[in-house]
Amino acid sequence: MELAEASDRLLVAAERLYYSRGIAAVGIDDVRAAAGVSMRRLYQLYPSKEHLVAAYLDARDVRWRGRVAAHVDAAGEDPGARLLAVFDWLGLWFAEDDFRGCAFINAFGEIGGDSPLVLAAVQRHKDLFRDYLRDLAHAFPTDSPESLAAGITLLAEGAMTVAAIGTDPDAAAHAKAAAHVLLDAAR
Amino acid sequence: MELAEASDRLLVAAERLYYSRGIAAVGIDDVRAAAGVSMRRLYQLYPSKEHLVAAYLDARDVRWRGRVAAHVDAAGEDPGARLLAVFDWLGLWFAEDDFRGCAFINAFGEIGGDSPLVLAAVQRHKDLFRDYLRDLAHAFPTDSPESLAAGITLLAEGAMTVAAIGTDPDAAAHAKAAAHVLLDAAR
DNA sequence: CAAGCCGGAGAACGGCCGTTCTCCGTTGCC
């Protein structure tokens, strides 16, 4: 098996297992077995579990932000509609069967303090998401795009937490309604 | 040593260690040693680590909500000022040296899926916090206190996440500004 | 005083898991 294929299979298996069961609860050997890759290969590609977890988070970051952006792009050109589309996508995500909260918030709670690599991957993701929302806010006609972006970001992050922990199935809708108020006030 | 004193000392030690280092990273023996309690007593009071963790979370819930309520009460009678005081308190909390994010969000990420007791304690806390904000919102002169409460809750939860993971030292101030917009629009 | 229960200290046990090592079959090369 080639390195590239082994790496792909490991990351696919890692994402499925780590996201659904948690990082600490999944052993290296579980990922290895699910991917059908030998120990030797695994340690050749990722010299420790920490590296594998960081790679899983980076891969998930790319996929996750890609899905958000695709949904936003499908909403058209209007800057307000594009900002609100983010919350529509969150609603779809929260309703998925295998939704278990934000993988990055979970990873932070699990090993954020103990692993510089994982912490950096989590912060990278959150920074990129915030930057994306900031770009969307800057396309909106307002005098204070930064304030708007900050409010939108907080609503989105709050919705992820509430949807993950609480039992409120409408977290995304509530966040969208509040975002609508912020947009109206900013215009 | 009496049972009540041993329990107190265990919970004090557990809160300090679990919150600062994470639950999985702290062994039963670490808590036991810090509390100066024998193994026998510990397992007599809490028959497993899961029980001890749930008790730690319950104790922290009471203290944490007490601190919030005290700060809100100090803000006076005006319903708007009381709602905004929540974010002032969050700002003070985020600035504390030992701030490491919301203990309940962290606990959820760490073992939320694996421990019914811990999951229940986390949900209990978030429900109670949400109910508290809902009460504050119902004292505010508006036609839609529920929407207001939902928005405030999301901003507060989002601020905790951003303050914990990100490097933005002004998360609470941004959340307060957005909350102000929601209040103005609701009035 | 004697005897028995209580509880403290800490060793022991069992299991899990990240990491490394060993064995062996295969493959490519001269």
Place this chain on the structure above:
DNA sequence: GGCAACGGAGAACGGCCGTTCTCCGGCTTG
């Protein structure tokens, strides 16, 4: 055809940790 490098499979190692057990000193009680 022989030989060496590679890599797959999985056992072995080391350490950690939750939980239980053993030993023993001291306090209580009749």
